[in-house]
Amino acid sequence: MTKTNETHTELALEIGASQLELLEKLCNATAVSGDEHEVRQIVLEEIKPHVDEVKVDALGNVLATRFGRGENRLRVMLAAHMDEIGFMVVKKHDDGLFEFERIGGIDERQLPGKPVLVGREHLPGVIGAKPIHMTTSNERKNKIETSALRIDLGPEIGDKVKPSDRAAFATRFEVIGPSLRAKALDNRLGVATLIELLKHAPEQIDLLAAFTVQEEVGLRGAGVAAYAFHPDMAVAVDATPANDFPHWDDDDENDRYNTRLDAGPAIYVMDFYTIPDRRLINWLVETGEQTGTPYQLRQPGGGGTDAGAIHKVREGIPSVSVSVPIRYAHTAVSLARLDDWAYTLNLLHTALGRITPDLLAGERRD
Amino acid sequence: MIDLLAHLKDMLSVAGLSGFEKPIREIVQKAWAPLTDELSVSKIGSLHGLKIGRGEQPRHRVMISAHMDAIGLMVTGMQDGLLRFTEVGGIDPRILPGQLVIVHGREDLPGVVVQPPAHVLPETDGDGPVAMKYLFVDVGLRPGDVAEKVRVGDTISFAQEPLELTGEALAGHTLDNRVSVAATTLCLEELKNRAHQWDVWAVASAQEEETLGGALTSPFDIRPDIAIVIDVCFAKGPGSSDWRSLPFGEGVGLGYGPNIHPALYQRFEQKAKALEIPYHQDLMPRMSGTDAMAVQVVAEGIPCMVLGIPLRYMHTPVETVSLKDIRRAGRLMAAVIADLMPETLEQIQWEE
Amino acid sequence: MKPLIKKLVETPGPSGFEYAIRDVIREEIADFADEIRVDALGSLIAKKGTKTDAGLRVMISAHIDEIGLMATHIDEHGFVRFVNIGGVSPLTCIGGRVLFMDGTQGVIGMDGIERGKMPALSDLFIDVGATSKDDCPVKVGDVCGFERPFLDLGKRMVAKSMDDRIAAVVAIEAMKRLKNTPHEVHFVFSTQEEVGLRGAITAAYGVDPEVGFAIDVTRSGDTPRTNPKMATALGDGPAIKVRDASFIADPRLVEWMVKSAQDAGIPYQMEVLEAGGTDGRAIQLTRAGVPAGCVSIVCRYIHSPSEMVDSDDVENAVRLLVKLLEAPIILD
Incomplete structure (x- = not known):
């Protein structure tokens, strides 16, 4: 485990008040897959002064290019998804109660008793469940299914909410000691990272930033973004679970932690969708080693990032993923360490600055 | 004027399972020939009909995608003159015993799906539903003749004849999704008399039930600026009553969700209101389960609308639909398309 | 062909880590290809022949990756936990031996589990003979394949990676024997098939074929x-695929393949595979679509360390492939 650094004085890019403010704005915005409007607006506003080209494509991805200078510039795509898991209201009942569906991978056990914000107006509601007094012991053995839950907006909600409105968890962003606590750190951390990287882009490459949509419902935005950019290589920047909990049985080691908090950015060696190009894994690892930036290898296994769609586009695009480790992803409250984010941002910033065409010379090295 | 019922019955008279669309394609070709300027067949069997717009070159393109392939069965082996089979597309094996079918061998053979008695099945399958791998098709021929006429890989289609029910309801197999092909035909017919600006590419797509193959490949060739995917959706009926199902015969479904571009949804909704065409919002919170899943992510991405015709008993030989909704869908598509002006594309934006 | 088969099946190459097998094949085909390249996902693409008026640009795809394992955690006692690369059953792991890409060998052990309970991969571990985490040579992310020598049973042959090295052998051998072809043939030795046809997806886009065939193994139905x-x-001949779970072969190609086999007097069998997929899907669905088929070699015990094929089937698959590539391809 890496020792945390309280001051970051040696880091090239610091996380200061303005970066935290941006992350707060991004986390508190609602952008459920398929309706990324609010985050897209923030992104467009933030990046416009710093990019040479920007457009919103057919799916709602923001595609921004910042050109470098000089000869033989590699076209390097960075992707961070803007969307978050959440809900869609699907049916109106009496008394301000609404039936809803989950969008993205949400554990049903995380739903009862959570406040939510519904629609563009962010109208407050709660996810209600049957009181314990009225449940039987048999019922309590099973999880409460989504279809048995309702979002309650109060009896006078009238027509302000209708089926098709999206809803998200209502958790507000907070800094708690060394930690960040918010909803949707997956993947507003990635979005904020990309924005910072665009503001401090290296000169020797063309930086192609894709703020993608619909990642949580099947990596749908990233593929078309990669097709449009046609990059030489790609890095997906995301958030991944830190499941570094103690095992219930003290004698047992937790061998499936995925990543650990405080251990720095997580570099992917294999997930469900991608076996990353080893040249790019090594590039990131060497950057970490040579600059003393903490990093960890994410445990191989399931999960996935936008790289899963990107690397199969056209004739193939060498790709890798880097994630900020976060606890409790895909729930109402996720938690990350400020340091892990700072190290992720700096590892990427330094690594991008070290890219030369030699990185991709020769064959894919396994 | 096209006789909708006759057109549909024509299409329901042939098989055309996913990957084997030739017979249905030939019928659609005939129906679309007088309504389009060019017809072509894609490398994997989708039919492309182009109706040239009146706008100036380069004209924008709208694609209508209606899959024409059918679900069915396929021979996997034979024993004692009985045929084992697997499915093409998704079929609940519980609806199969006793169904009349046609085995497309060296010649077409009438057959029936049979459920063997419990004592020849594994114990656990006694009086429960019998898994597809234990069902047979009996074509009434002796084993030698079967071996001569049937080969592993031959397709089997449902033999159910279309039935006209009351109130312009029609029942039959493969109404999913021949009703949408019919709606597209009606749309093309209506556009004959309209000065539409955009090029219209009508696609009867292949392989939707298996790979979404037609929808993945045709748009790559056509490169439409926008796409309308038309397919069946769930109508309220037995076991199908929650928010996912729309009233039967009371209007088309307008898809809403991540597969659908909100600006296209709005155009359809406004047009339906203006023309007083009944409709219901068809919520698709995650994926639409249609060709739009593929079309939307082809190349640099294509804005899609999903239009639905409510249908009961999906993926059985007695799918049931209201002819009224087919006409409504055709009329609505034509009206939206006729309204597409050269500058309309700029209005199909995300920032509402 | 047996020396070539032995060489190919004994070279390790789990999905994503095909460099060693790629080098072996590159050397093998060097004299028989007009042009050889490697794409971004590591597929080896060898061009042979010039397209004539009667010819097409044809893609042949045989995948060179195999199933394997990747280390996820080294515990304090030096035991290695792992995940699967591709479809690995716990049942075929227990007692097995593995070979890491750096030459480290190990055996697969199992946690104490309840009687009658099917183990999960997470109940298993690799023991490389380490005494603790400190002297374990394996690191997180290291990759191994199953270790098992080639077994020659005469007519039948057994190896850990017949899926799909036997198809690579068929493709190589066909390349060697193919003297006259009206086509521009691209022999693709594809990567990452076992994790989702990934190599063939990008290779097919790059080759942009007019027709394509996968060569792969398929299940046998002749065991008890x-x-x-x-x-x-x-032994009943190469199988002409009608469909598998991933795609439906172009029926025009299927008929043409059947007729070609009949004309040449090559035994064949028809195949409908209810589970599993092949590179044929990747070819069929690339760009604006491509007519695609598949020649299969029937194989027992697929995805076990002892996959068995028949020598005559292999020879006849080569003959069929050469026959198909020598003639104009008729689609009607």
Whole structure:
């Protein structure tokens, strides 16, 4: 485990008040897959002064290019998804109660008793469940299914909410000691990272930033973004679970932690969708080693990032993923360490600055 | 004027399972020939009909995608003159015993799906539903003749004849999704008399039930600026009553969700209101389960609308639909398309 | 062909880590290809022949990756936990031996589990003979394949990676024997098939073929009490695929392949595979679509360390492939 650094004085890019403010704005915005409007607006506003080209494509991805200078510039795509898991209201009942569906991978056990914000107006509601007094012991053995839950907006909600409105968890962003606590750190951390990287882009490459949509419902935005950019290589920047909990049985080691908090950015060696190009894994690892930036290898296994769609586009695009480790992803409250984010941002910033065409010379090295 | 019922019955008279669309394609070709300027067949069997717009070159393109392939069965082996089979597309094996079918061998053979008695099945399958791998098709021929006429890989289609029910309801197999092909035909017919600006590419797509193959490949060739995917959706009926199902015969479904571009949804909704065409919002919170899943992510991405015709008993030989909704869908598509002006594309934006 | 088969099946190459097998094949085909390249996902693409008026640009795809394992955690006692690369059953792991890409060997052990309970991969571990985490040579992310020598049973042959090295052998051998072809043939030795046809997806886009064929193994239905049943058997000839779970072969190609086999007097069998997929899907669905088929070699015990094929089937698959590539391709 890496020792945390309280001051970051040696880091090239610091996380200061303005970066935290941006992350707060991004986390508190609602952008459920398929309706990324609010985050897209923030992104467009933030990046416009710093990019040479920007457009919103057919799916709602923001595609921004910042050109470098000089000869033989590699076209390097960075992707961070803007969307978050959440809900869609699907049916109106009496008394301000609404039936809803989950969008993205949400554990049903995380739903009862959570406040939510519904629609563009962010109208407050709660996810209600049957009181314990009225449940039987048999019922309590099973999880409460989504279809048995309702979002309650109060009896006078009238027509302000209708089926098709999206809803998200209502958790507000907070800094708690060394930690960040918010909803949707997956993947507003990635979005904020990309924005910072665009503001401090290296000169020797063309930086192609894709703020993608619909990642949580099947990596749908990233593929078309990669097709449009046609990059030489790609890095997906995301958030991944830190499941570094103690095992219930003290004698047992937790061998499936995925990543650990405080251990720095997580570099992917294999997930469900991608076996990353080893040249790019090594590039990131060497950057970490040579600059003393903490990093960890994410445990191989399931999960996935936008790289899963990107690397199969056209004739193939060498790709890798880097994630900020976060606890409790895909729930109402996720938690990350400020340091892990700072190290992720700096590892990427330094690594991008070290890219030369030699990185991709020769064959894919396994 | 096209006789909708006759057109549909024509299409329901042939098989055309996913990957084997030739017979249905030939019928659609005939129906679309007088309504389009060019017809072509894609490398994997989708039919492309182009109706040239009146706008100036380069004209924008709208694609209508209606899959024409059918679900069915396929021979996997034979024993004692009985045929084992697997499915093409998704079929609940519980609806199969006793169904009349046609085995497309060296010649077409009438057959029936049979459920063997419990004592020849594994114990656990006694009086429960019998898994597809234990069902047979009996074509009434002796084993030698079967071996001569049937080969592993031959397709089997449902033999159910279309039935006209009351109130312009029609029942039959493969109404999913021949009703949408019919709606597209009606749309093309209506556009004959309209000065539409955009090029219209009508696609009867292949392989939707298996790979979404037609929808993945045709748009790559056509490169439409926008796409309308038309397919069946769930109508309220037995076991199908929650928010996912729309009233039967009371209007088309307008898809809403991540597969659908909100600006296209709005155009359809406004047009339906203006023309007083009944409709219901068809919520698709995650994926639409249609060709739009593929079309939307082809190349640099294509804005899609999903239009639905409510249908009961999906993926059985007695799918049931209201002819009224087919006409409504055709009329609505034509009206939206006729309204597409050269500058309309700029209005199909995300920032509402 | 047996020395070539032995060389190919004994070279390790789990999905994503095909460099060693790629080098072996590159050397093998160097004299028979007009042009050889490697794409971004590591597929080896060898061009042979010039397109004539009667010819097409044809893609042949045989995948060179195999299933394997990747280390996820080294515990304090030096035991290695792992995840699968591709479809690995816990049942075929227990007692097995593995070979890491750096040459480290190990055996697979199992946690104490309840009687009668099917183990999960997470109940298993690799023991490389380490005494603690400190002297374990394996690191997180290291990759191994199953270790098992080639077994020559005469007519039948057994190896850990017949899926799909036997198809690579068929493609190589066909390349060697193919003297006259009207086509521009691209022999693709594809990567990452076992994790989702990934190499063939990008290779097909790059080759942009007009017709394509996958060469792969398929299940056999000739072992005791096989369930579900399948009408394929070792020794009955190469199988002409009608469909598998991933795609439906172009029926025009299927008919043409059947007729070609009949004309040449090559035994063949028809194949409907209810589970599993092949590179044929990747070819069929690339760009604006491509007519695609598949020649299969029937194989017993697929995805076990002892996959068995029949020598005559292999020879006849080569003959069929050469026959197909020598003639104009008729699609009607």
